[in-house]
Amino acid sequence: MASKRDYDLLVIGAGSGGVRAARVAAAHGAKVAIAEEYRIGGTCVIRGCVPKKLLVYGAHFAEDLEDARRFGWHVEGAKFDWPTLRDNVLSEVTRLSGLYTQTLDNHKVKVFQERAVVTGPHSVRVGESEVTANVILIATGARPHVPNAPGCEHGITSNEAFHLEQLPKRMLIAGGGYIANEFAGVFNKLGVKITVVNRSDAILRGYDAQIRDRLLQISMIKGIQFLFNSPLEKVVKEPSGALTVHLATGPVECDAIMFATGRVPNTDGLGLESAGVELDKHGAVRVDDESKSTCPSIYAVGDVTNRVQLTPVAIREGQAFADIVFGNKPTKVDYSCIPSAVFSHPPLAGVGMTEGEARNSLGSVKVYTADFKPMKNVLAGRSERALYKIVVDGASDRIVGAHMIGPDAPEIMQVMAVAVKAGLRKSQLDDVVAIHPTMAEELVLLK
Numbered sequence: 001m002a003s004k005r006d007y008d009l010l011v012i013g014a015g016s017g018g019v020r021a022a023r024v025a026a027a028h029g030a031k032v033a034i035a036e037e038y039r040i041g042g043t044c045v046i047r048g049c050v051p052k053k054l055l056v057y058g059a060h061f062a063e064d065l066e067d068a069r070r071f072g073w074h075v076e077g078a079k080f081d082w083p084t085l086r087d088n089v090l091s092e093v094t095r096l097s098g099l100y101t102q103t104l105d106n107h108k109v110k111v112f113q114e115r116a117v118v119t120g121p122h123s124v125r126v127g128e129s130e131v132t133a134n135v136i137l138i139a140t141g142a143r144p145h146v147p148n149a150p151g152c153e154h155g156i157t158s159n160e161a162f163h164l165e166q167l168p169k170r171m172l173i174a175g176g177g178y179i180a181n182e183f184a185g186v187f188n189k190l191g192v193k194i195t196v197v198n199r200s201d202a203i204l205r206g207y208d209a210q211i212r213d214r215l216l217q218i219s220m221i222k223g224i225q226f227l228f229n230s231p232l233e234k235v236v237k238e239p240s241g242a243l244t245v246h247l248a249t250g251p252v253e254c255d256a257i258m259f260a261t262g263r264v265p266n267t268d269g270l271g272l273e274s275a276g277v278e279l280d281k282h283g284a285v286r287v288d289d290e291s292k293s294t295c296p297s298i299y300a301v302g303d304v305t306n307r308v309q310l311t312p313v314a315i316r317e318g319q320a321f322a323d324i325v326f327g328n329k330p331t332k333v334d335y336s337c338i339p340s341a342v343f344s345h346p347p348l349a350g351v352g353m354t355e356g357e358a359r360n361s362l363g364s365v366k367v368y369t370a371d372f373k374p375m376k377n378v379l380a381g382r383s384e385r386a387l388y389k390i391v392v393d394g395a396s397d398r399i400v401g402a403h404m405i406g407p408d409a410p411e412i413m414q415v416m417a418v419a420v421k422a423g424l425r426k427s428q429l430d431d432v433v434a435i436h437p438t439m440a441e442e443l444v445l446l447k
C-alpha cells in the first residue's frame with residue numbers, strides 16, 4: 001500500500017489481538033507501527049491467562065502433596081513460599097514479553113512504548129508526537145471494573161493479585177465469573193481463607209447448570225465460602241488494617257478484597273470521538289463483520305469490541321483483520337462453538353449449547369452424563385467426582401454441546417470441541433474405541 005502517511009497501519013495496544021494483527025500485516029508487506037502504554041504482550045501474557053495458569057499449577061501442589069501420601073510418598077515438612085512462586089511467575093512473564101517484542105522486531109514493526117490517543121481518522125498522538133497512518137487498529141483490550149461503592153479503593157483486582165507482597169489471611173472475592181472462581185481456587189489452596197461474594201444467586205453464568213453446581217459443591221467442601229444475593233454496600237478500612245465489607249446481607253471482615261466484577265473496554269480518553277467512531281452502551285467499539293468501526297479507516301479487534309473476551313478470539317480477529325485489509329484475503333471469524341474453560345480446582349470446560357439452551361431451542365434433546373470418581377481420586381481418598389455431559393439433538397443425533405468438570409477437563413475439551421464443531425453424531429462417538437484406563441474414555445462410553 002503506497003502511502004504519504006507515516007505508516008500503512010498503526011496499532012494501538014500490543015496485546016493478543018494487536019500483536020497478531022501487526023505482525024501479519026507486516027508479513028503482508030505493510031509498514032507497521034504499534035503503540036503500547038504498559039508492557040508488550042497485553043493482558044494474556046502480563047496479567048491474565050499465562051500468570052494465572054502458572055499460579056493454578058503452583059496451587060495444585062497443595063493437593064498433590066496431600067494425595068502423595070496415599071501413593072506411598074512421605075513429604076514431611078513441605079512448606080509453601082509465596083514470594084518464590086510470585087517471582088518465578090513474574091520472571092516467566094518478563095521472558096514471554098521479551099519474545100513478543102522480538103517477534104515485532106523480527107517483522108520490522110516500529111514499537112512506540114507510549115500511550116496513544118486518536119486525533120482523527122488517520123492520525124494518532126503517540127506520547128508527544130503526531131503519527132499518521134492509512135489504517136488505525138484499536139486493540140486496547142479491557143480493564144477490571146471496580147464498583148463505585150464507598151471504600152472500594154481499598155480493594156485490589158486481578159492486576160494486583162499477581163504482585164501481592166504477602167498473602168492475606170482472609171480474602172473476600174467479589175464476583176461470580178471465571179476470574180473470581182479461578183483466584184478463589186488458587187488462594188484457597190495457598191492457605192488463604194476465601195469468601196466469594198456474589199450479588200446474584202449463581203456462579204459462572206453461561207456454563208451448564210449441572211457443571212456449575214458441581215464446582216460450587218466441591219469448592220465448598222474445599223473450604224471456600226460463598227455468599228449469594230449479597231450486593232456490596234461499602235468497604236471500611238479499620239485502624240487495625242483489616243477491612244469490614246458491608247454487604248446487603250451483613251458485614252464480613254477480611255484482610256483484602258479483590259474485585260472480579262467484570263471487565264470494561266478500554267476506550268476512555270482514547271479520542272475516538274475525533275474520528276466519529278461509535279461506541280455501544282458498554283463503551284465497546286462498534287464494528288462490522290470485518291472489524292471495521294463506523295470510521296472507514298479505523299478498525300478494532302479483541303476485548304475492546306466486547307464480542308468474546310478470550311485470547312484465541314482476539315488473535316483470530318487480529319489475523320482476519322490483517323488478512324482482509326493487507327493480504328487481500330477475505331476472511332470471516334466464525335464465532336460458533338467457541339470452547340472455553342475455567343481453571344478452577346477442579347477445572348471445568350464447555351463447548352456449544354448447554355442443556356438449558358438446547359431445551360429452549362431444539363424440539364427434542366438427549367442428554368448423556370458420566371458422573372464418576374477419577375481413579376486417582378479413589379486411591380487418594382478424595383471424594384470429588386467428575387461430571388461429563390453431552391447434549392444431543394434428538395432429531396438428528398448431532399452432538400450440540402459438551403460440558404465437563406474434573407481433572408484436565410480443559411485439555412480433554414479442546415479435542416471434544418473438534419467433534420462438536422464438526423457436527424459429529426453421538427453414534428460416531430460410540431464407534432470410537434476407548435483408551436483404557438483414562439478419564440476421557442468416559443466420552444466414548446456414554447450411554
Ligand code: FAD
Pocket residue numbers: 012013014015016017018035036037038039040041042043044045047048049050052114115116117139140141142158179266270301302303304308309310311312314
Ligand atoms: P489486551 O491483551 O488486553 O491488550 C491490550 C493492550 O493495549 C494492553 O497491553 C494495554 O496496555 C494497551 N493499551 C490500552 N490502551 C492503550 C493506549 N491508549 N495506548 C497504548 N496502549 C494501550 N483469556 C483466555 O482465552 N484464557 C484464559 O485463561 C484467560 N484468563 C484470563 C485471566 C485474567 C485474570 C484476565 C484479566 C483475562 C484473562 N483472559 C483469558 C482474557 C484475555 O486475557 C483477553 O481476552 C485478551 O488478552 C484480549 O486481548 P486484546 O488484544 O483484546 O487486549
